[in-house]
Amino acid sequence: MTAYRKVFIIQNMQVGIGVSAQQDYIKAVREAVEKAKAGISSPKTDFALIFTTEEFNHPLVLQTIKSLIGPIPLIGACSKAVISNTGPLKQGLAVILFSLNDGVYFNAACIKDIASKNAVTAGEELGEKLLYGCKDVRRNLSIIFSNTGTAADPSLINGLQEKLGRGFPLMGTSSPASIEHKENSLYFDSQILNDAACGILWGGKVNFNLGVEHGWQALGKPRYITKASIDTVNQIDGAAAVNLYKEYFAKEAFELEKDLERLSVFYPLGISASEKKEYLLRSIVAIKNDGSLVFRSDVPETSSVRLMISSKESCLASARRAAEKAMIGLKNKKIKMGLIFSSASRLKLLGRQAPQEIKIVRDVLGEDTPLAGIYTYTEIAPLSSLNYYSGKTYFHNNSITVLTITE
Amino acid sequence: MVSNQLFIIFICAAAILFLGGMLIYKIRGMRQLLVQISYLKKSLDDMDEQAKLIVRSDMELNKIQEELDKKIAGLYALQRLSRTISMTLEEDQIFSRIQPEYLSELGFEKAFGILLDNNRQFSLSFYLGYSDEEAMLIKNFINNNKERYLGFISNESTLSSISEANKLINRQELNEIFKVHAFILSPVLPHQNKKGFIFVGTKNASTVLTEADEELIKILATQLSQALENASLFEKTWRAQQELEKKVVERTRELTLAMEEVRKMSDRKTNFVSSVSHELRTPLTSVKGYAAILLTGKLGEIPKEVRERLEKINRHSDELVHMVNDLLDISRIESGKVTMKTEICDLKEIAGKVEDLLSGQLQERKIYFNIEIAPDAAAVLADRVQIERVFINLVGNAMKFTPADGKITISSKKVRDNVEIGVADTGCGIPPEAKEAIFEEFYRVDNAINQGVKGTGLGLSLVKHIVEAHGGKIWVDSTIGVGSTFNFTLPSAS
Numbered sequence: 001m002t003a004y005r006k007v008f009i010i011q012n013m014q015v016g017i018g019v020s021a022q023q024d025y026i027k028a029v030r031e032a033v034e035k036a037k038a039g040i041s042s043p044k045t046d047f048a049l050i051f052t053t054e055e056f057n058h059p060l061v062l063q064t065i066k067s068l069i070g071p072i073p074l075i076g077a078c079s080k081a082v083i084s085n086t087g088p089l090k091q092g093l094a095v096i097l098f099s100l101n102d103g104v105y106f107n108a109a110c111i112k113d114i115a116s117k118n119a120v121t122a123g124e125e126l127g128e129k130l131l132y133g134c135k136d137v138r139r140n141l142s143i144i145f146s147n148t149g150t151a152a153d154p155s156l157i158n159g160l161q162e163k164l165g166r167g168f169p170l171m172g173t174s175s176p177a178s179i180e181h182k183e184n185s186l187y188f189d190s191q192i193l194n195d196a197a198c199g200i201l202w203g204g205k206v207n208f209n210l211g212v213e214h215g216w217q218a219l220g221k222p223r224y225i226t227k228a229s230i231d232t233v234n235q236i237d238g239a240a241a242v243n244l245y246k247e248y249f250a251k252e253a254f255e256l257e258k259d260l261e262r263l264s265v266f267y268p269l270g271i272s273a274s275e276k277k278e279y280l281l282r283s284i285v286a287i288k289n290d291g292s293l294v295f296r297s298d299v300p301e302t303s304s305v306r307l308m309i310s311s312k313e314s315c316l317a318s319a320r321r322a323a324e325k326a327m328i329g330l331k332n333k334k335i336k337m338g339l340i341f342s343s344a345s346r347l348k349l350l351g352r353q354a355p356q357e358i359k360i361v362r363d364v365l366g367e368d369t370p371l372a373g374i375y376t377y378t379e380i381a382p383l384s385s386l387n388y389y390s391g392k393t394y395f396h397n398n399s400i401t402v403l404t405i406t407e
Numbered sequence: 408m409v410s411n412q413l414f415i416i417f418i419c420a421a422a423i424l425f426l427g428g429m430l431i432y433k434i435r436g437m438r439q440l441l442v443q444i445s446y447l448k449k450s451l452d453d454m455d456e457q458a459k460l461i462v463r464s465d466m467e468l469n470k471i472q473e474e475l476d477k478k479i480a481g482l483y484a485l486q487r488l489s490r491t492i493s494m495t496l497e498e499d500q501i502f503s504r505i506q507p508e509y510l511s512e513l514g515f516e517k518a519f520g521i522l523l524d525n526n527r528q529f530s531l532s533f534y535l536g537y538s539d540e541e542a543m544l545i546k547n548f549i550n551n552n553k554e555r556y557l558g559f560i561s562n563e564s565t566l567s568s569i570s571e572a573n574k575l576i577n578r579q580e581l582n583e584i585f586k587v588h589a590f591i592l593s594p595v596l597p598h599q600n601k602k603g604f605i606f607v608g609t610k611n612a613s614t615v616l617t618e619a620d621e622e623l624i625k626i627l628a629t630q631l632s633q634a635l636e637n638a639s640l641f642e643k644t645w646r647a648q649q650e651l652e653k654k655v656v657e658r659t660r661e662l663t664l665a666m667e668e669v670r671k672m673s674d675r676k677t678n679f680v681s682s683v684s685h686e687l688r689t690p691l692t693s694v695k696g697y698a699a700i701l702l703t704g705k706l707g708e709i710p711k712e713v714r715e716r717l718e719k720i721n722r723h724s725d726e727l728v729h730m731v732n733d734l735l736d737i738s739r740i741e742s743g744k745v746t747m748k749t750e751i752c753d754l755k756e757i758a759g760k761v762e763d764l765l766s767g768q769l770q771e772r773k774i775y776f777n778i779e780i781a782p783d784a785a786a787v788l789a790d791r792v793q794i795e796r797v798f799i800n801l802v803g804n805a806m807k808f809t810p811a812d813g814k815i816t817i818s819s820k821k822v823r824d825n826v827e828i829g830v831a832d833t834g835c836g837i838p839p840e841a842k843e844a845i846f847e848e849f850y851r852v853d854n855a856i857n858q859g860v861k862g863t864g865l866g867l868s869l870v871k872h873i874v875e876a877h878g879g880k881i882w883v884d885s886t887i888g889v890g891s892t893f894n895f896t897l898p899s900a901s
Contacts, residue, residue, distance in 0.1 A: 023507070055507075090511055220458035221451045248462050259466070261613050266469050267462060307458065309465060351476040 050076030083373035087355030103205030110198035123159020144172035146197035152231030211325030215318025240291025297395035323364035340373030484512035522603030808834035
């Protein structure tokens with residue numbers, strides 16, 4: 001009799017990232033999928049995350065990806081630029097394939113036509129869908145992409161947290177829905193979505209570490225929001241909100257409007273968010289005729305705000321801090337991948353040094369760590385890293401969020 | 408009772424005093440606090456004023472930095488674009504080198520290139536950021552307004568959203584046709600038939616063009632013009648080369664035919680010389696034979712004058728036979744009928760034999776004969792009979808031109824696998840212009856010395872043929888008034 005020993009092979013979680021900048025989108029898709037598949041030794045893939053630029057926001061791109069990766073859940077987003085290990089790609093796509101071990105649970109879901117619903121209800125609906133099949137497992141994190149007409153309204157996130165837990169960590173991106181500008185579209189399976197939100201809920205034997213930083217410093221004296229509604233600030237210190245910028249820059253409102261993009265990128269408002277001198281940044285998107293300022297995300301009434309200022313060096317230093325926070329407690333654990341959501345404002349501010357930001361994250365996370373991400377309109381993340389997490393998730397502007405995934 | 412009242416009054420008074428004191432103290436404290444608050448507020452205001460100065464300066468610095476970054480990025484893009492354009496020599500490929508990433512780095516997302524074709528119609532060279540239908544519409548619009556656009560190109564001026572208005576082209580019209588917010592239009596090849604222009608633009612309403620942007624696109628247009636000219640020149644050169652190659656092939660074919668003709672003529676000449684020589688030999692033998700019989704006197708006594716004439720006939724017949732033999736030998740070697748029967752020959756032995764053969768004449772002419780054969784250059788692979796003829800011809804030739812008390816030297820040295828043999832004399836020398844010609848048949852140097860020396864003009868030609876039939880070569884080194892050395896090579900046997 002021959003004695004056979006039964007061998008159990010425990011499959012590790014594997015992540016393969018493929019990036020392509022080829023102009024022909026079919027060739028680009030093939031290249032990216034092949035590269036992603038090459039990063040996974042297992043024939044089994046469970047989930048796909050897709051990031052593209054506007055040029056690749058095409059149903060045929062999704063169709064080709066689906067035909068190459070098979071019938072697995074897929075979510076993704078389109079943006080101004082894609083982040084890869086080598087730096088920003090202003091035209092290209094990234095395909096991230098996950099091959100998970102048996103102890104990892106996930107559920108992907110989406111909700112559409114948010115405009116026709118109550119935002120809180122829509123968030124709750126998404127939360128319900130994400131929880132499907134994951135109620136009895138340890139839930140770790142949810143990655144959310146949304147593009148709605150009310151992108152600045154945190155109600156959707158609040159609704160979502162009502163279902164997932166008020167202290168449950170969420171990270172992702174939020175952008176305004178736009179049919180004309182396809183750069184904010186979302187992907188869910190074979191669909192290209194607008195006015196929608198999609199996400200993935202992770203649970204089980206998978207760990208996430210998150211770092212969020214912006215690198216802006218407060219300048220000048222604190223001011224108080226005396227009248228505001230969601231993203232529109234009517235009055236600061238009892239006067240028209242625009243006066244703050246008029247005072248600081250010694251310019252009239254029409255002059256400020258000409259410099260709006262610059263003001264948005266370089267001089268956001270900082271909402272004092274905690275006693276730890278943490279500020280949530282808010283970038284201006286419009287100046288109204290009545291002197292109100294419209295921001296990318298919500299600015300609560302009665303909040304204390306200050307004008308913020310940054311530099312390339314400070315911005316790069318914050319990227320290092322975000323990456324370092326995403327490494328806290330990992331010890332020698334092998335990072336499966338680093339997910340980066342960096343604000344499009346940072347891309348603008350850093351200019352030719354934008355690849356440097358990615359390089360810094362790569363240096364901290366490890367040269368071999370696969371990286372992917374996108375440049376965002378608004379980032380969704382808790383106030384501080386997960387280790388110090390004690391509260392709800394917020395919208396961030398001009399920030400970089402770095403997420404590490406380990407087993 | 409009174410004392411109690413007094414005590415209470417005292418206590419109340421003391422309390423009032425104490426409270427009063429405390430109140431005064433508090434008021435003082437509050438005043439100090441107010442002063443401090445006011446001081447802090449002033450500091451905060453001062454800080455805010457400083458902050459205002461900082462952000463204003465920072466804003467200006469950021470603008471400059473942005474402009475600088477844009478220029479640097481544009482320059483980098485232009486440099487890479489120029490490099491890739493200059494590497495192309497195919498006209499069709501030049502415009503296609505303008506890739507979206509370069510355009511994006513230059514700050515634009517739309518581009519359009521158009522050139523005048525042979526039918527004097529503008530045709531599309533490339534377009535980026537437009538659909539095929541949009542590009543066709545733009546092209547048709549430009550062709551419908553061709554004269555205006557040709558006029559603009561000929562003016563060599565660049566038109567942009569920030570430049571001065573152009574009389575021929577309306578900026579608003581361009582904004583609408585090309586669907587952009589800001590643009591730059593620059594002519595390409597304005598002086599040539601194949602003129603056109605490059606257009607770059609952006610629909611981004613926040614884009615503010617600068618003169619630097621205009622300058623970069625002008626440079627790009629110049630680069631494109633240069634590349635198109637280079638491509639055109641290359642095509643011309645390529646065509647000329649093709650033409651030349653065709654002509655070379657044609658000429659080579661003609662030359663081959665001519666060579667074939669020459670070879671045939673040479674063969675005919677050789678055959679003719681051979682036939683004539685053969686035909687001459689029979690009557691010559693008869694002439695010589697009859698002259699010899701007559702000279703014997705067997706046919707009767709011959710008078711002295713007749714004898715002298717007969718002896719001349721005999722001598723000239725010998726010379727004629729000699730000449731005919733030489734001609735026959737040359738013909739045979741030329742036609743390949745003679746095979747060199749090579750064997751190891753000792754040059755010392757051959758030279759000695761020649762010396763023996765010609766010793767009488769050498770003594771008579773008082774010419775010193777010297778043999779300097781190097782030990783390692785003594786053995787050659789050669790046809791003994793033919794090589795002896797070479798030596799006899801060369802030494803005999805040397806004797807003819809070497810005056811009394813002169814010297815003839817036969818020498819040899821080893822040069823790689825060959826032996827180089829020299830026959831040197833101290834004669835009158837050969838003029839430089841005749842050094843090659845002396846080896847041709849019937850060539851004789853035209854000078855007074857030569858006119859006094861007998862010769863057929865066949866000896867050196869025969870020598871050359873024999874040496875070359877051995878795979879060797881022959882040449883002469885000579886100095887007028889000093890002497891000549893005839894050098895030839897033979898395969899070494901050692």
